[in-house]
Amino acid sequence: MKAWLAHPTHAELPLHARIQRAVRQLIVDGALGPGRPLPASRALARSLSVSRDTVEAAYSQLHAEGFIDRRVGSGSFVAEVKAFSTGQRVPRREALQRHKEPSLSRRGAAMSRSGGVREQLVPRPFAPGVPETRSFPLSLWERLERQVLKETGTQALLHGDPQGAEPLRRAIADYVNLERGARASADRVLVLTSSQQAMALCANMLLDPGDRIFIEDPAYYGARKAFDAAGLECVPIPVDDQGITVERILSQPPKAKAVFLTPSHQFPTGATLALDRRLALIEWAGKHQAWIIEDDYDSEFHYAGKPTACMQGLDPHDRTIYIGTFTKSLFPGLRIGYVVLPPQLVNPMTVARTLLDGHTASMAQLTLARFMEGGHFGAYVRAMRGIYSERLDTLAGLVRTHLSAFVEPRIPIGGLQMPCVLTCGLPECTAIDAARRVGVELLGLSGLHASGDGKAGFLMGFAAYTPIELDVAVRKLAGALQAAKSP
Ligand SMILES: Cc1ncc(COP(=O)(O)O)c(C=O)c1O
Numbered sequence: 001m002k003a004w005l006a007h008p009t010h011a012e013l014p015l016h017a018r019i020q021r022a023v024r025q026l027i028v029d030g031a032l033g034p035g036r037p038l039p040a041s042r043a044l045a046r047s048l049s050v051s052r053d054t055v056e057a058a059y060s061q062l063h064a065e066g067f068i069d070r071r072v073g074s075g076s077f078v079a080e081v082k083a084f085s086t087g088q089r090v091p092r093r094e095a096l097q098r099h100k101e102p103s104l105s106r107r108g109a110a111m112s113r114s115g116g117v118r119e120q121l122v123p124r125p126f127a128p129g130v131p132e133t134r135s136f137p138l139s140l141w142e143r144l145e146r147q148v149l150k151e152t153g154t155q156a157l158l159h160g161d162p163q164g165a166e167p168l169r170r171a172i173a174d175y176v177n178l179e180r181g182a183r184a185s186a187d188r189v190l191v192l193t194s195s196q197q198a199m200a201l202c203a204n205m206l207l208d209p210g211d212r213i214f215i216e217d218p219a220y221y222g223a224r225k226a227f228d229a230a231g232l233e234c235v236p237i238p239v240d241d242q243g244i245t246v247e248r249i250l251s252q253p254p255k256a257k258a259v260f261l262t263p264s265h266q267f268p269t270g271a272t273l274a275l276d277r278r279l280a281l282i283e284w285a286g287k288h289q290a291w292i293i294e295d296d297y298d299s300e301f302h303y304a305g306k307p308t309a310c311m312q313g314l315d316p317h318d319r320t321i322y323i324g325t326f327t328k329s330l331f332p333g334l335r336i337g338y339v340v341l342p343p344q345l346v347n348p349m350t351v352a353r354t355l356l357d358g359h360t361a362s363m364a365q366l367t368l369a370r371f372m373e374g375g376h377f378g379a380y381v382r383a384m385r386g387i388y389s390e391r392l393d394t395l396a397g398l399v400r401t402h403l404s405a406f407v408e409p410r411i412p413i414g415g416l417q418m419p420c421v422l423t424c425g426l427p428e429c430t431a432i433d434a435a436r437r438v439g440v441e442l443l444g445l446s447g448l449h450a451s452g453d454g455k456a457g458f459l460m461g462f463a464a465y466t467p468i469e470l471d472v473a474v475r476k477l478a479g480a481l482q483a484a485k486s487p
Contacts, residue, residue, distance in 0.1 A: 015050055016057035023058065027067050027078055038068060038076040111229045117196060117222045119332065120441070125473035127441040128268075128417035128461035129298075132387065133331045137380070144370040145363065152366065160362040163350045164191025164338070168365045171372035172324070172338050180299065181309025182322055184340040190349055191360050194337040195297055195325040197353075199223050202258070202293050202321055203230035205345075205352050212256035216244050218448035220267040223260050223295065236450035239266055243273030246280050258291040259284075264299035264307055268419050268448055268459050270412030278311050286317030293321050298328040300381045301463070302414035303389040318342035326368065328416060329381055336360055336368060388463045391470065392418065395462040398474040406431075406481045407457065416463040419445060421455050426484055428456035434484035438476045 010018050026032045039047070041055040048055070059076055062068045069079045104112060123130045149156065163169065169186040176182035192198050199222065207213060209231030215224060217236030227234050235256055238245050243266050249259060259281060263273035285292050294311050312322035325337035341349055353359070371377050392411070395418060399409045407420040422431060428444045435442050435458075442458035462470060 016054045016061070019044075019048070019050070019055060019058035020061045023062055024065070024067055032078050034078050034080045036078045038078070040075055107229070107231065114225045114228060117225060123461070123464055124439055124441050125465045125469055126417075126460035126462065127464070128443050128459040129328065130461055130464040131328050131331065131416060132384065132464050133333075135387075136331055137376070140376060141367065141371065144374070145367045148363065148366040148370060156362050156366060158362075160359045160365070162354045162359045163346070164189060164360060165362060165365040165369060167369035167373070168336075169338075171369045171377075173340070175372060175377070176310070176312075176322065176324065176340060180296065180307075180322075180324075181313040182340055183313050184322075188341050188343060188346060190339050190341055190346065190353065191365060192337045192339065192353065193335045193357065193360055194327065195295055195323045196222050196226065196337075197356065198321075198323040198337055198339045199226040199260075199293070199295070200230070201339075201349055201352055201356075202291070202323075203227050203232055205349060206291050206321075207232050207257050211258075214244075214249050214256045214259040215450070216261065216266060217450050218268055218445065218454055219260070219450065220262060220295065220297075221448060224450070227260070234450060238451075239269055239271060241269075241271050243271045243277060244281075246277045246284075250280060250284055255288060256290065258293055260293045260295065261311070262295045262297065263311055264296055264302070265412060265415040267295075267297070268417070268443075268445060270410065270415055270417075270419060272308055272413065273311075275308070278314060282311065282315045282317065282319070285315070285319035289319070291319055291321060293323065295323045297323070297325055298415050300329045301385055301388050301416060303385070303392060304413040307414060312340055318344070321345070329377075329384075330368075330371075334364060334368070336364060384463075388416065391462045391465065391467065394467045395460060395470050395474070398470060399460075402474050402478040403481070406478070406485075417443075417459045417461045419457060419459050421445070421457040424481070424485060426456075426481065428458065430484050431456075431481060432458060434480040435477050438480045440473050440477045440480065442477075 010021070013021070023032070023038065038059070041059060042052055045052040045055045059068065059070070063070050067079055068076050070076045120127050166186060168191055169189040172189050172191070173184040173186045176184050192201070203226050207230065210233065212233045212235050213227055214237050215227065215234045216239050218239065219236070224234055237248055243263060244261060261273065261281070263278060265272065281292060284290065292311060292315065296310050299307050299310070310322055312320040319342065321342070322340040323337065324340070326334050327337065339349070396409055396411050399407065399420065403420070406422065406424040406426070408423050410419045410421065412418055422428060428446050432442045432444050442460065445457040445459065446454045448454065465473065
């Protein structure tokens with residue numbers, strides 16, 4: 001009760017009201033049950049170092065509200081509190097907790113059970129997929145934001161175009177055409193808050209519940225959850241060192257209406273989808289009027305030569321939806337992603353997004369547009385590519401030196417994380433738990449396989465951690481795995 005009284009959020013209330021609310025809370029929570037005696041006002045006043053009048057004022061109010069009974073000569077007692085309309089006893093805390101399960105729709109319950117996609121707020125090595133943010137040029141960003149505000153004035157405070165701010169759509173189209181070999185124009189770009197939102201939109205706008213979608217096996221968990229949440233049937237298709245295998249897709253009698261792909265750096269294997277497979281899938285989509293959902297999430301970070309061009313630019317049938325995001329290339333808190341759409345989808349998808357969130361925040365869009373137009377985006381990505389490539393080399397060297405008795409690294413040619421296969425016989429969950437106990441995060445590989453026949457192993461994110469942080473964490477991990485192996 002003393003803690004409640006001292007809490008800063010209650011500081012505005014007069015003292016007697018604070019005491020009255022604190023006692024009322026204890027009654028409502030069930031900590032003081034019906035019939036329980038309250039301390040005598042003189043005793044409570046002494047223990048709280050307040051005057052007896054103050055406690056009397058609090059008790060009078062509780063009595064007036066029906067929370068307590070006062071009996072002359074014997075003191076104050078918690079009343080039998082009845083719910084006003086039903087006459088039922090007010091549920092106590094335990095009962096409330098027992099009934100906490102909300103009544104959700106089947107879809108809502110499935111979404112809640114999926115656990116969603118929650119990323120770490122303060123990432124620890126080796127949380128995957130996280131870019132370095134500590135060296136981001138914040139003062140430049142702030143200057144550009146001030147320029148935007150100065151030029152747009154209060155206009156930027158009003159609602160914006162649901163399709164996205166035109167300068168940003170133009171900058172994105174120029175970027176994907178030049179760097180990713182896409183065929184885009186500003187009017188085919190839809191600015192969203194994330195690739196996650198893009199996947200949810202595609203799932204709901206292009207397919208019906210029960211429809212099939214081919215997905216990579218293993219696959220990005222965020223995509224699978226988005227498709228599951230929309231009631232789609234995910235059909236897992238094996239991935240090899242050249243990306244998704246296409247034989248089953250091309251010959252599959254139970255047709256699927258779409259395929260989800262990460263062709264640049266397959267998540268999580270890092271494989272690049274071979275050109276002949278890309279062309280075969282494009283032909284399949286054209287022939288069956290199916291959709292290709294291309295998630296190009298981290299293609300900016302390719303370390304060996306130039307990345308292969310995206311599939312969208314190769315598709316003459318306009319069946320590819322290209323998804324991009326600034327979560328990896330800039331910073332996750334920005335919450336800007338986008339899709340490049342076939343012309344016939346621009347209007348329906350834009351309308352659909354208005355039902356979700358209206359539009360992406362205008363200030364962030366306009367600042368990002370300036371960042372891109374001014375050449376800062378290109379320069380920043382080039383600089384980070386160099387840093388990440390060095391960090392990958394560092395991590396690969398450290399794994400070879402300290403972890404060769406436990407894992408085999410699969411060094412990727414791009415991306416922000418490195419897969420490692422466990423070779424020491426430790427179960428994957430044992431390795432992950434042991435790592436977590438020493439402050440090291442690993443994402444298990446086998447959970448990313450729908451078919452359950454994936455190799456045990458884990459992903460090690462490297463981009464967000466300095467060489468020293470990588471070194472410390474690899475040594476900790478080696479100690480933890482050693483201890484787990486010979487407890
Ligand atoms: C394959 C893949 N796609 C998309 C994303 C998420 O991007 P966004 O933050 O834009 O939803 C991630 C993030 O880890 C990813 O690994």
